[in-house]
Amino acid sequence: MEAKAERQKINRIKAVLAETGHTGKWLAEQLGKDPVTVSKWCTNTTQPDLYTLQKISTVLNTPIRSLLTPENQESKRIPEAINV
Secondary structure: OOOHHHOOOOEOHHHHHHHHOOOHHHHHHHHOOOHHHHHHHHOOOOOOOHHHHHHHHHHOOOOHHHHEOOOOHHHHOOOOOOOO
């Protein structure tokens, strides 16, 4: 199992909940999900499927893109081929 420090932050659900003044418990009630499941999403332990992500976007009245963490382009850049 991945160490906590190594876990990638794929979603921003926790941040968007804070920005909108809602709690994980509230989101769980809106979605009909177990609060433990939502907690795992908020800590990036697990990720919601795309269908559920769309529902979260609707419930929070926010674009789905705002729920995702953008990739760090600098660290992921593939080096250009060296011309010889």
